[in-house]
Amino acid sequence: MTVFIIRRLMQSAIVVFVMSFLVFGGVNIVGDPVEMMVSDEADQEERERVIKSMGLDKPWYIQYGKFVTNALQGDLGNSFVYGEPALQIIVQRMPATFELAFVSLLMSIIIGIPFGVWAGLFPERFSSKLIMSGSIVGFSLPTFWVGLMMIMVFAVMLGWLPSTGRGDTVIVFGMELSFFTPDGLSHIFLPALNLALFNTSLVIRLTRAGVREAIHMDYIKFARAKGLSYRRVIMVHLMKNIMIPVVTVLGLEFGGLIAFSVVTETVFAWPGMGKLIIESIQNLDRPIIVAYLMIIVLVFVVINLVVDILYSILDPRVRLQDVSS
Amino acid sequence: MSVKDTSPTLEVRNLQTHFFTKAGDAKAVDGVSFSVGKGEIMGLVGESGSGKSVTGFSIIGLVDPPGNVVGGEVLYNGKNLVGLPDEQMRQLRGNRIAMIFQDPMMTLNPVLRVDTQMVETILAHDPSVSKQDALARSRDALGRVGIPAPDERLRSYPHQFSGGMRQRVAIAIALLNKPDLIIADEPTTALDVTIQGQILYEAQKLCRETGTSMIWITHDLAVVAGLADSICVMYGGRVVEQGLINDVLDHPVHPYTRGLLGSVPGANSRGTRLYQIPGMAPSLLNLPQGCAFQARCPRADEACLVEPQITEPIAGRGVRCCHPHLNAEEEIGA
Numbered sequence A: 001m002t003v004f005i006i007r008r009l010m011q012s013a014i015v016v017f018v019m020s021f022l023v024f025g026g027v028n029i030v031g032d033p034v035e036m037m038v039s040d041e042a043d044q045e046e047r048e049r050v051i052k053s054m055g056l057d058k059p060w061y062i063q064y065g066k067f068v069t070n071a072l073q074g075d076l077g078n079s080f081v082y083g084e085p086a087l088q089i090i091v092q093r094m095p096a097t098f099e100l101a102f103v104s105l106l107m108s109i110i111i112g113i114p115f116g117v118w119a120g121l122f123p124e125r126f127s128s129k130l131i132m133s134g135s136i137v138g139f140s141l142p143t144f145w146v147g148l149m150m151i152m153v154f155a156v157m158l159g160w161l162p163s164t165g166r167g168d169t170v171i172v173f174g175m176e177l178s179f180f181t182p183d184g185l186s187h188i189f190l191p192a193l194n195l196a197l198f199n200t201s202l203v204i205r206l207t208r209a210g211v212r213e214a215i216h217m218d219y220i221k222f223a224r225a226k227g228l229s230y231r232r233v234i235m236v237h238l239m240k241n242i243m244i245p246v247v248t249v250l251g252l253e254f255g256g257l258i259a260f261s262v263v264t265e266t267v268f269a270w271p272g273m274g275k276l277i278i279e280s281i282q283n284l285d286r287p288i289i290v291a292y293l294m295i296i297v298l299v300f301v302v303i304n305l306v307v308d309i310l311y312s313i314l315d316p317r318v319r320l321q322d323v324s325s
Numbered sequence B: 001m002s003v004k005d006t007s008p009t010l011e012v013r014n015l016q017t018h019f020f021t022k023a024g025d026a027k028a029v030d031g032v033s034f035s036v037g038k039g040e041i042m043g044l045v046g047e048s049g050s051g052k053s054v055t056g057f058s059i060i061g062l063v064d065p066p067g068n069v070v071g072g073e074v075l076y077n078g079k080n081l082v083g084l085p086d087e088q089m090r091q092l093r094g095n096r097i098a099m100i101f102q103d104p105m106m107t108l109n110p111v112l113r114v115d116t117q118m119v120e121t122i123l124a125h126d127p128s129v130s131k132q133d134a135l136a137r138s139r140d141a142l143g144r145v146g147i148p149a150p151d152e153r154l155r156s157y158p159h160q161f162s163g164g165m166r167q168r169v170a171i172a173i174a175l176l177n178k179p180d181l182i183i184a185d186e187p188t189t190a191l192d193v194t195i196q197g198q199i200l201y202e203a204q205k206l207c208r209e210t211g212t213s214m215i216w217i218t219h220d221l222a223v224v225a226g227l228a229d230s231i232c233v234m235y236g237g238r239v240v241e242q243g244l245i246n247d248v249l250d251h252p253v254h255p256y257t258r259g260l261l262g263s264v265p266g267a268n269s270r271g272t273r274l275y276q277i278p279g280m281a282p283s284l285l286n287l288p289q290g291c292a293f294q295a296r297c298p299r300a301d302e303a304c305l306v307e308p309q310i311t312e313p314i315a316g317r318g319v320r321c322c323h324p325h326l327n328a329e330e331e332i333g334a
């Protein structure tokens, strides 16, 4: 296990390094930040002063070397727009995005698993067919459109829920969170549901497929032959086996949620990293873009590691070991 | 309900279990009757697809759609289990009537520890048992089926056991609540011969010691030869021959039983080729009119186009055949 984790950490470091190279290169190809920073009337001298101050006059490998050295010290440069350290700005926005992604993940589990189990246990019923059609719709409708419709219906027409912002927040473990205030909850509900749409459909389908497969397994029949209650057969014997793929896939999807919250955050004016990155792309605020991408890479790497460990806990047949390369 | 010792633990009467599939109705079990006395071991023998497993599932009420028990009675100590409410049936399952399955690699839940799977079997039928007592009983049960270091083994997961050991665990689970009847559905088929022999020996010993009755399902006559007291041979969902094991093996009268016996190594003289019943088991969806065995039977004639009924040509023997081999000197396999 320890060997496994060390090996994985080393692999992760390589991934992060390669990504830093790609991100840096990619960002330097698109757009010219000087255009954004310098007013149209500025003369050549003024332009060159700005270029020099941003270090853009040096060859790319010097720039990259400086970027890596600084990054290792936690310095990803100052935002061109805000003038503050990019990392700090992103870290400030992080709790909002993580909270949104987490609540949305929770929603897809709470909604998806019971529906999936139902559809798996009673595949012939009309209700199950309805659930499965619903999940196809959930897969195929574009997130932004559903988000707008939700705002139209629940915020504008019915006036039940607010459509923008985070509402009241409280500080928990040093993070500002909406989840623990009634007002904050009402604010997070619609965006989280919107973000949960895809994953709920995914969970429904995974769970149903798992139930359909497991229900015919001998160990389920044997559990019934032992005289266990229907409830225990389903909740313990069946669920424990189904949860393995569901948890694995959902864990991996968590990174996707953070990345895809961009759309939802924009639609619901949710002040998280996604909204920030959209604004920064419009402003060609390079340090923010780079910092954001690097953080997303880190998040994915960490999530993958956690999912692997979780998987080995859920499935006793899997032992984390190093695979000879 | 009389408590006479002679009344059988289980009596199956004219059991009919059909599967209603898109391709048609399969009469997987079609009018099966037999009885198993207290402490008796009955071998239920037949080719694959002859309805043995479905018979077992019908007894413990685990026939799933599209299947259904459409007729007959399953009398357990005189009480009919067919149509019994679910909850009452559940209380009997794994408690008074237990079942073990063919593939030991698949019967234990891979993600639950052995102790969990054992303790729950006790608590499902007696919630008042303490966890410690349930664990102690589980450990004893593992010890009884010959699992070394049962204390440690309790905390293991199924994948940490070999196939033979897993089947012992399954048998230990079946024995936990000291059932009156165990239905063993080909429990040694997937194991190699030496382990099969050990398990057969131990299963027999445990039944004798505890007075548990047993239905041992197998497609292998050699398995039941040394194990069972009585035998019931099935073909195409029906019983074709039944009686005491030694009587039937010494003098099988149904052409199918004789064919089966001819294909067991050791029944022929050494060096001669084993006899094979020609042809294949018929599909239940298009059984021929009359006797199901006629396409493969050396004795078939027009009389066999009418479904033969069970008769008792010899005392204590049931046979479903128009032309049974009643002359004891006829050579087996002919």
Ligand SMILES: Nc1ncnc2c1ncn2[C@@H]1O[C@H](COP(=O)(O)OP(=O)(O)O)[C@@H](O)[C@H]1O
Residues within 6 Å of the ligand: B019, B021, B026, B028, B046, B047, B048, B049, B050, B051, B052, B053, B054, B055, B065, B066, B067, B284
């Ligand atoms: N789930 C099912 N659906 C449809 N038919 C089934 C099902 N299970 C069993 N059958 C039918 O019952 C017949 C007997 O099956 P089974 O009792 O399992 O045979 P075996 O003697 O090998 O144990 C099969 O040949 C098949 O036609």
Ligand code: SF4
Residues within 6 Å of the ligand: B254, B255, B256, B291, B292, B293, B294, B295, B297, B298, B299, B300, B301, B303, B304, B308, B320, B321, B322, B323, B324
């Ligand atoms: S009834 Fe006829 S076909 Fe069937 S087993 Fe007897 S002799 Fe053969």
Ligand SMILES: [Mg+2]
Residues within 6 Å of the ligand: B052, B053, B054, B185, B186
């Ligand atoms: Mg079978």
